[in-house]
Amino acid sequence: MLEGYRRFRATGWARERERWSDLAEGQSPEVLVIACSDSRVDPATIFDAKPGEMFVVRNVAALVPPHQPDAQYHGTSAALEFAVTQLEVKEILVMGHGFCGGCAASLTGQFDHARGGAGEGHFLAHWLDLLDPARDKVRAEHPELDRAAFQAMEREGVRVSLRNLRTFPWVREREADGRLKLHGAVFAISDGLLYLCNEDTGAFAPA
Numbered sequence: 484m485l486e487g488y489r490r491f492r493a494t495g496w497a498r499e500r501e502r503w504s505d506l507a508e509g510q511s512p513e514v515l516v517i518a519c520s521d522s523r524v525d526p527a528t529i530f531d532a533k534p535g536e537m538f539v540v541r542n543v544a545a546l547v548p549p550h551q552p553d554a555q556y557h558g559t560s561a562a563l564e565f566a567v568t569q570l571e572v573k574e575i576l577v578m579g580h581g582f583c584g585g586c587a588a589s590l591t592g593q594f595d596h597a598r599g600g601a602g603e604g605h606f607l608a609h610w611l612d613l614l615d616p617a618r619d620k621v622r623a624e625h626p627e628l629d630r631a632a633f634q635a636m637e638r639e640g641v642r643v644s645l646r647n648l649r650t651f652p653w654v655r656e657r658e659a660d661g662r663l664k665l666h667g668a669v670f671a672i673s674d675g676l677l678y679l680c681n682e683d684t685g686a687f688a689p690a
């Protein structure tokens with residue numbers, strides 16, 4: 484990591500020195516990207532974005548939980564609130580990806596509570612419960628757990644997050660009056676292609 488840091492200081496930082504000094508004054512990114520923590524799907528790399536351009540939240544399977552204003556610690560919801568109500572981003576992109584381990588675990592029931600597979604650390608299985616509606620739909624449509632089923636799961640996961648985004652009143656309100664646009668996409672790792680979701684038809688097509 485330090486070797487990479489030295490390369491960054493020598494090239495990336497030096498080249499964008501002025502930008503960094505402007506950014507010290509504050510940030511005003513226009514997009515929020517919700518992506519998976521998976522090491523292969525870094526949004527800044529995929530969108531060739533510069534520092535300050537994208538506000539990014541990454542978690543297991545690029546999930547947005549529903550609006551639950553209780554006393555629990557909602558990291559994703561807090562980041563979403565900051566991006567939407569403070570930064571006033573104009574667009575939100577939920578970006579799933581091919582070969583997502585979180586989607587696969589949900590589909591195969593790897594951590595099913597009923598099978599005693601809650602995971603070792605308590606949190607993962609419950610987080611993936613967010614994908615239960617997607618899993619049920621995909622299992623019904625794909626009796627075989629083949630690649631098509633996993634791909635359908637990855638796409639359905641994006642739809643779940645888009646639905647949950649709209650349960651937050653300040654998202655709904657801004658989308659209704661045109662201040663905010665929501666998008667879904669899946670990044671296919673093997674061919675490096677981004678597939679955008681057309682919410683009217685539900686279809687995903689290469690961007």
Ligand SMILES: [Zn+2]
Pocket residue numbers: 519520521543544545580582583584585586
């Ligand atoms: Zn993933």
